[in-house]
Each structure stands twice: as structure tokens, then as C-alpha cells.
Amino acid sequence: MNPAVGAVVINFRDITERKELEAAKDDFLMTAAHQLRAPLTAMRWNLESMFGHEIPKGCKGKLESMYANNQQMIKAVNELLDIAHIIQGKLPNTPEEFDLVARIKKQIAENEDFSKRKKITVTFAADRPKIPVYIDPKHAIDVINNLISNAIKYSENGSTITIGVLTTGDTATMTITDAGIGIPPAEQGKLFTKFFRASNAREVDAQGTGLGLFIVKSYVEGWGGTVHLTSPVTNKKGTKIAITIPIKKGGKI
Amino acid sequence: MKKILLVEDDTTLHTIYREALEPHDIEVTAVTTGKEALEKAKSLAPDLVILDIMLPGGLNGFDVAERLKQDPATASVPLLVLTNLDSEKQSADAVGAAYLVKTNTSLDAIVAKVTELLHI
Numbered sequence: 045m046n047p048a049v050g051a052v053v054i055n056f057r058d059i060t061e062r063k064e065l066e067a068a069k070d071d072f073l074m075t076a077a078h079q080l081r082a083p084l085t086a087m088r089w090n091l092e093s094m095f096g097h098e099i100p101k102g103c104k105g106k107l108e109s110m111y112a113n114n115q116q117m118i119k120a121v122n123e124l125l126d127i128a129h130i131i132q133g134k135l136p137n138t139p140e141e142f143d144l145v146a147r148i149k150k151q152i153a154e155n156e157d158f159s160k161r162k163k164i165t166v167t168f169a170a171d172r173p174k175i176p177v178y179i180d181p182k183h184a185i186d187v188i189n190n191l192i193s194n195a196i197k198y199s200e201n202g203s204t205i206t207i208g209v210l211t212t213g214d215t216a217t218m219t220i221t222d223a224g225i226g227i228p229p230a231e232q233g234k235l236f237t238k239f240f241r242a243s244n245a246r247e248v249d250a251q252g253t254g255l256g257l258f259i260v261k262s263y264v265e266g267w268g269g270t271v272h273l274t275s276p277v278t279n280k281k282g283t284k285i286a287i288t289i290p291i292k293k294g295g296k297i
Numbered sequence: 298m299k300k301i302l303l304v305e306d307d308t309t310l311h312t313i314y315r316e317a318l319e320p321h322d323i324e325v326t327a328v329t330t331g332k333e334a335l336e337k338a339k340s341l342a343p344d345l346v347i348l349d350i351m352l353p354g355g356l357n358g359f360d361v362a363e364r365l366k367q368d369p370a371t372a373s374v375p376l377l378v379l380t381n382l383d384s385e386k387q388s389a390d391a392v393g394a395a396y397l398v399k400t401n402t403s404l405d406a407i408v409a410k411v412t413e414l415l416h417i
Contacts, residue, residue, distance in 0.1 A: 081381040082307060085399040089313045092404040118400050125383065136384035 074128040080121045087114050116251065123255040126186070127238055130262045137180050137266075143297045144175040144184075144216060144289075148207065151188040155196060163202045166192070170209035175216050176295025183263045190256040191220045191285055198224035198248055198283070215269075216291050221284040227275040235273065236261040264289060299415045302343040303327040304334040304361060305379075306352050314347070317404050321412055331356025335364055338371045345414055348394070350380040359385075362392040375414050379407070 091111045099107060129135040152166050159166050177184070195205045199222045206221045225244050227235060234240045238258040245252065261271050269289035277284050303314055303325050311327040318325055326341055328334050331352050338346060346365065350358035358378060365371040376394035378385065379402075389396035395414060397407065 078381060081400045085381065086307065086309050086313070088400070089310070089317075089404045093313060093316055122401070129384070134384065136386065138386060 070128055070131050073124055074132070077121045077125040077128060080117070081125075084114060084118050084121060088118065120253050120255075123253055123259060126259050127255055127262075130259070135266075137183070139178050139180050141176055141178050141292055141295055141297060142181055142184075144177045144218070145170045145173065145209065147181070147184055148188055148209065148218065151185060151192055152207065155189070155192045158193065159196050159205070162196060162199065164196055164199055165204045166196075166207065167204065168207045172209075172211055174297050175209065175211060176292040176297040177216070177267075177289060178292040178295070179267050179289070183266075187260050187263050187287070188218075190260050191287075194256065195220050195222040195224065195283070198222065198245060200224065211291065214291050214293065215288050217286055217288040219284055219286045221277060221282065223277070223282045226277075226281050226283055227273070229275075232273060232275065236271065260287075299323045299344045299417060300341060301325050301411070301415075302334065302337055302341055302346045304331070304346065304352065304358065305329065305349045307349070313404070314407075317408050318411060321408065321417065323411070323415070323417075330354040331358070331361045334361050338365055338374065339368075343374060345375050345377060345411065347377045347379055347411070350378065350382055350385060359388055359392060362394055366392060377410065377414060 088111075091107060091114060094107060095111075126135070148170075149168065152168060155166075192205075192207070199205060203223045205223075207219070209216055209218045211217075225248060227242050228244065231240075231242045235242065236257050239254040240258075241252055241254040264271050264287050267289050269287055272286040272288070273283070274286075275283040299322065301318065301323055303311065305311060305314070305327060306329045308327075308329065311325070314327070315325045326337060326343070328337050329352070332354055334346070334348075335356075337343075346361075348358040348361060352358060352361075356364075358380065362376055362378070365374060365376065376392065378389040378394045378396045379399050380396075381399050383398045383401075386396050395410065397410060
């Protein structure tokens with residue numbers, strides 16, 4: 045046998061097996077996440093129906109803790125499902141026209157409990173009162189929420205987070221700047237890959253899935269946009285993330 | 298009293314739906330397969346059908362929805378698809394059904410949606 049041809053055959057088999065393994069892994073991820081959703085739903089609704097009744101002394105805090113854990117698991121399962129969909133190219137995508145400025149304001153308001161708990165000030169400014177975009181609003185909420193909640197999570201108590209939107213002719217750039225722990229330069233290349241968490245992020249919060257920024261990048265690039273990271277911003281501290289996305293041409297908003 | 302037909306194979310959820318909806322003067326009749334759903338939809342004449350999608354026995358929730366829409370006796374009954382599959386909004390739109398993803402919806406939000414669909 046010609047040894048060179050033998051080597052080629054082995055390589056082909058290797059690639060095929062690897063692809064099959066990858067596909068099996070993605071299928072497993074999707075099935076596991078779907079199978080987890082049903083019991084998590086039952087838990088969620090059972091707990092919610094309990095909150096409508098009188099709760100014996102000593103149980104309220106424990107039930108609330110169970111509910112928080114349930115919400116955390118639902119979030120993780122949803123993120124796993126999202127990445128399984130992204131990898132398989134089967135992401136549900138229902139674009140709609142909406143106002144980006146109003147959407148950002150709404151997500152800032154929804155994170156207010158979290159920011160107030162840490163006495164963090166969130167400022168917002170946009171160079172136009174309304175900016176029409178044409179993307180799936182669910183994905184937009186995921187992106188904006190991920191960036192705002194990350195900024196709050198990794199910022200010190202009492203600090204300020206600055207959110208801004210600047211437009212050019214046909215794009216809008218949203219920047220989120222915090223004065224938090226920053227991202228070690230050596231780890232920045234891996235930041236947007238799935239399951240990756242920066243070493244200093246793990247010290248602040250042991251629970252993160254490492255999926256949020258992978259989802260952010262996948263969505264934004266799917267809209268024909270880009271994600272740009274700067275860290276540290278000043279004084280060895282802080283992170284600035286800028287996402288640039290297309291403005292809807294001839295938007296009615 | 299309004300009548301709801303609940304098509305859901307997870308029987309632990311039957312009790313949860315009942316307890317949440319009965320205080321709103323809504324009677325819940327639950328079945329677990331598509332075949333039972335089609336039979337009950339005729340005999341019960343419900344004001345709303347709540348449909349899960351992944352059902353045992355060969356007929357899924359969308360098969361049931363299509364058949365209910367084709368039958369003049371049940372064509373006008375409003376449908377609410379309540380599933381754990383989050384890629385089915387377009388299929389739900391196609392059969393004229395309201396659509397919610399179970400895991401991402403609070404019990405209060407489900408009650409609100411049901412009472413809205415029943416105009417109560």
C-alpha cells in the first residue's frame with residue numbers, strides 16, 4: 045500500500061468521526077435542555093402557586109431561595125438551548141421593527157433592582173430620540189440584558205455605568221462602559237467563546253455559565269453587526285463593550 | 298362559568314392549571330392525548346382549548362389544532378399553544394393560536410392570558 049494514500053484515508057475518517065461526535069453533542073445538548081424544561085416548569089408553577097397561600101413561619105425564605113434557584117436553572121437551560129440552536133443554525137428568528145432607544149431604557153429599568161442593591165448609577169444618552177432597527181426583539185433583549193447585567197455584576201458598589209448610543213448614516217453603536225474588574229488582556233481573545241469565563245470573573249461569581257457573551261456575539265453578528273471590546277478602560281480597571289448594528293432603512297418609527 | 302379543554306400529557310400540570318384557573322370561574326377538563334382532545338372538543342364545546350405540542354399517541358398539538366380548525370363544530374374555538382418548544386411561534390400563528398413558552402411564563406401571566414382570551 046502506498047503510505048501516503050493510507051494517511052489520507054485515516055484523516056478523512058478522523059474528520060468524519062469528529063463531525064459525528066460534534067453533531068451528537070449538539071443533539072444531546074438540545075434534548076437535555078428540552079427534557080429539563082418540563083420539570084423546571086412544574087417546579088416554577090408549583091412554587092408560584094404556593095406564594096399565593098399563607099406560608100408557615102420558617103418556610104418563606106427557603107421557598108424564595110428555591111424559586112431563585114429555579115429561575116437560575118431556567119436561565120441556564122435557556123442559554124444552553126440558545127447555543128444549541130445557534131450551533132445547529134436553527135435559531136428561531138422573527139425580526140420586527142422597533143425603537144432601540146426605548147428598548148434599552150426598558151432593559152435599564154428592568155435591571156434597576158440589581159443596580160440599586162449595589163448602589164450603582166446607570167446613565168443613558170442617545171444622539172437621536174428614536175432609532176429604528178429590524179431584528180428579533182427577543183434576541184435584542186438577551187443582548188442588552190446580558191451586557192447591562194454583566195456590567196452591574198462585575199462593578200464595585202457605588203460606581204457608575206455609562207450607556208450611550210451614537211449613530212452614523214446607517215449604523216447605531218451602543219456602548220456600555222463600567223469601572224469594574226476588567227478582563228485580563230491575555231484572556232480577551234477567548235472571551236466570546238462558549239463556556240469561557242475570565243479568571244477574575246470566576247472569583248466574583250462562581251455561578252456564571254460562560255454562555256452570555258457567546259450568545260451576544262452570535263446574535264449581533266447574525267444581524268450584520270460587530271462587537272468590540274476595550275479593557276481596561278482607565279487605570280487598569282473597567283470594560284467597554286461596543287456593539288454596532290444596522291439601522292432600519294426607511295423605518296416607520 | 299367558562300369551560301376550558303386542557304390538552305397536556307404531564308398530569309402534574311393538570312392540578313396546577315386547575316388550582317390557578319378555578320378561582321376565576323373557569324372549569325378545566327383535562328386530557329392527555331390528541332385523540333381524546335378531538336373527541337372532548339366536540340362533546341364539551343369548550344370556550345378555549347389549551348394545547349401542549351409534544352403529545353403521546355401520534356397526534357401532536359398542531360395536528361389537533363388543524364383538525365379543530367377544519368371541523369365547523371370547533372373551528373371558532375380560540376386556541377392557546379402552551380409548550381416548552383421555543384421555535385413554534387410561526388406554526389402557532391399559522392393556525393391562528395396564541396402562543397406562550399411554558400418555562401418562560403409565570404403562572405400569573407398564564408392566568409392573565411387565559412382570562413384575556415375568554416374575555417373575562
